[in-house]
Amino acid sequence: MVLHSVRFRLVDSPTSFGARRRARRAAWLSRTFPDLADMDILDLGGRVENWTRVPVRPKRVHVVNLEPLPTELPEWAEADHADACELPTAIRARRYDLVFSNSVLEHVGGYERRRRMAEAVRDLAPAYWVQTPYRYFPVEPHWVAPGMQFLPLPARVFVARKWPLAYNPGKPYELAMKQVLNTELIGRAEMRYLFPDAAIRGERLLGMTKSLIAVRTG
Known part of the structure; x- marks a missing residue:
């Protein structure tokens, strides 16, 4: 029970260290994209509820996930049950201001599927933000x-x-x-290969890179 309590404080609690890191990442996103409040965003693998807690909420959020969809959505959100690596034609035909993905790339199932997801990310908007845990951080985050x-x-x-x-x-x-x-963590070389037109940022903890973020600002 003591170790479960430790995990809750580190990762799962709304006031946990992990939650504070996510809040800092959301603030970093809004600084990177000053027009975020006016953007139409595609979120690959996320949840609508996550966008209710950010400091700046986009004008429109379209969430695509393989998880069950929420039964009710706020007026600024839409959601589809779909695979980020095999997006339906109706989604691939659309254009967004920004594609966002957080801690999804490492779960899609091998390099070829990561390549297909990266291709979709790069095609669907002039700007994107794709975060994934860094393989060589000493603690496996999941x-x-x-x-x-x-x-x-x-x-x-x-x-x-x-x-x-x-x-x-x-x-x-x-x-x-x-x-x-x-769950297959990836390194900087593969991230650069998947997103050659992006800047690869490192999110650091205790002086070490904890996660990688591929950013294209448009």
């Missing part, structure tokens, strides 16, 4: 486990099931395997 991303697959599955700071420790083997296979 399980809050030091060095987990460098372990062989069976060891990562073991950590996913047994590490006390993970979500739902003791989960079935099949679920842990699926979660591990669907």
Whole structure:
């Protein structure tokens, strides 16, 4: 119970360290795009509720996610159930002011699908902001486990099931395997390759790069 409390304070609580980092990232986004309040945004893999807590809310937010959609939406939002790597023609035909994605790229399922998502991001708007955890930060962020991303697959599955700071420790083997296979952190070289027309920014913690953000300002 003590370790679960530690995780809640670090990651899950609205006042946690993780929540404060997300708030700082939202402020950084609004400084990078001073016209954010007037923008029409496509959010790949996000949630509408996240946009209710930002310091500057865009004029219009279109959320695309594979999760169940909210039953009610504010007037400034729309949502579609779709795959960010295989967007429907109706979405690919639209144009936005900004494409946004936060901690999604590492979960889409391998390089080829990351390439397809990056291609969609670059095509759909003149500006984009794509954030992903950095592979070489010493703590794997999803399980809050030091060095987990460098372990062989069976060891990562073991950590996913047994590490006390993970979500739902003791989960079935099949679920842990699926979660591990669907989490692939990437480094700076691949980020540059996927987004050659972007500046690659580093979000730092304790002097080390914690996440990468590909930014094109238009």
